Amino acid sequence: MRILAITNQKGGVGKTTTCVNLAASLATFGSRVLLIDLDPQGNATTGSGVDKAFLKQTIYHVLIGEKTMKEVIQTAEKGRFDIVPANRNLAGAEVELVNEIGRETRLKLALTSVQDQYDYVLLDCPPALNLVTVNALTAADAVMIPMQCEYYALEGLSDLVNTIKKVRTHLNGALEIEGLLRTMFDNRNMLAQQVSAQLVTHFGDKVYNTVIPRNIRLAEAPSHGLPALIYDKASKGAQAYLELAKEIIERSKKVAA
Ligand code: ATP
Ligand code: MG
Numbered sequence: 001m002r003i004l005a006i007t008n009q010k011g012g013v014g015k016t017t018t019c020v021n022l023a024a025s026l027a028t029f030g031s032r033v034l035l036i037d038l039d040p041q042g043n044a045t046t047g048s049g050v051d052k053a054f055l056k057q058t059i060y061h062v063l064i065g066e067k068t069m070k071e072v073i074q075t076a077e078k079g080r081f082d083i084v085p086a087n088r089n090l091a092g093a094e095v096e097l098v099n100e101i102g103r104e105t106r107l108k109l110a111l112t113s114v115q116d117q118y119d120y121v122l123l124d125c126p127p128a129l130n131l132v133t134v135n136a137l138t139a140a141d142a143v144m145i146p147m148q149c150e151y152y153a154l155e156g157l158s159d160l161v162n163t164i165k166k167v168r169t170h171l172n173g174a175l176e177i178e179g180l181l182r183t184m185f186d187n188r189n190m191l192a193q194q195v196s197a198q199l200v201t202h203f204g205d206k207v208y209n210t211v212i213p214r215n216i217r218l219a220e221a222p223s224h225g226l227p228a229l230i231y232d233k234a235s236k237g238a239q240a241y242l243e244l245a246k247e248i249i250e251r252s253k254k255v256a257a
Helices: 015-028 043-047 059-063 088-097 106-112 131-139 153-170 190-206 216-224 236-256
Strands: 002-006 033-037 074-076 081-084 120-124 142-148 176-185 207-213
Touching: 002 015, 002 131, 002 236, 015 033, 015 043, 015 081, 015 120, 015 142, 015 176, 015 216, 015 236, 033 043, 043 216, 059 088, 059 106, 088 131, 106 131, 131 153, 142 153, 153 190, 176 190, 176 236, 190 207, 207 236, 216 236
Parallel strands: 002 120, 002 142, 033 081, 033 120, 142 176, 176 207
Antiparallel strands: 074 081
C-alpha cells in the first residue's frame, strides 16, 4: 500500500481534481484505490458522487476515535474506487484534538487496519498547514504537490517544503516528495512556460513529466459527481490524468525495486 498526500496550502490549485481523477485513473489500470477526503469543504466527497449533506460517519469520526476506518469507507460506484467522505464537521476536529495524546498520528494508525486492502491511498488535504494536514503528512509515504505555474507559486512552495522537513524530523522520517504536478497549464501563456522551466531547473525529475492542461471538462465533471474519465473519457483532462496514473505506477515500481 502506498499512501500519497496530495497537498498544497494554496487554495484552488487542483488538489481535489487531482485526487478524484487520479483515483479513477489508477482504478482503471487495476489498482485498488482509497481516496480520503480531509477537507471540511467536502469537494472530493461530492466530486466522487457522494452526497455530503446526509453523512452519518465521516473521516471526522475516525480522527476523534469514534469510528474505525472500515466503518466509514464507501464505494464511489461510478469511479470504481473507495472513498472516506468529509463534511463541515471536520473543521471541529482541529479544536477537539488539540489536547489529545497522539493527535498527529490518528490517521496513520487508522490506516494500518486497511493496509492489505489497497494499493494506493490518496489523501485530499485542505488548503492549510493545519493539524489535519500534519496527520496526512505523518501517515503518508510521499507527498504530491499540485501547482499552477504562476508568479507566486514558488514562494508558497518554500513554506510547504519547510513543513515537510519538520514532519520528517519529528513525526515521519521516511516522508519523501514524490512529485510536483503542473496543473491548469496553458501552453500559450509565456509566464506559465517560464515558471514551468524554473520548476524543472530547481526540482529536476521530481517534476512529473505529465502536465495537466486547463480543460473545461475537468471543471464540469464534479457537478455530475463523476471523474472526468467517466464524464468524458476522450477529453484532454481525462487523458492527462490517465497519463499521470501510468507515470505514478511506474514510479511506485522503482520505489519497490
Ligand atoms: P481547495 O484548496 O479549495 O481545496 P483545490 O486545490 O482542491 O482547491 P480544485 O478544487 O481541484 O483545487 O480546483 C479548483 C477549481 O479549478 C475547481 O473549480 C476545479 O473544477 C477547477 N479545475 C481544477 N483543475 C482544472 C483544470 N485542469 N482545468 C480546468 N479547471 C480546473
Ligand atoms: Mg480541494
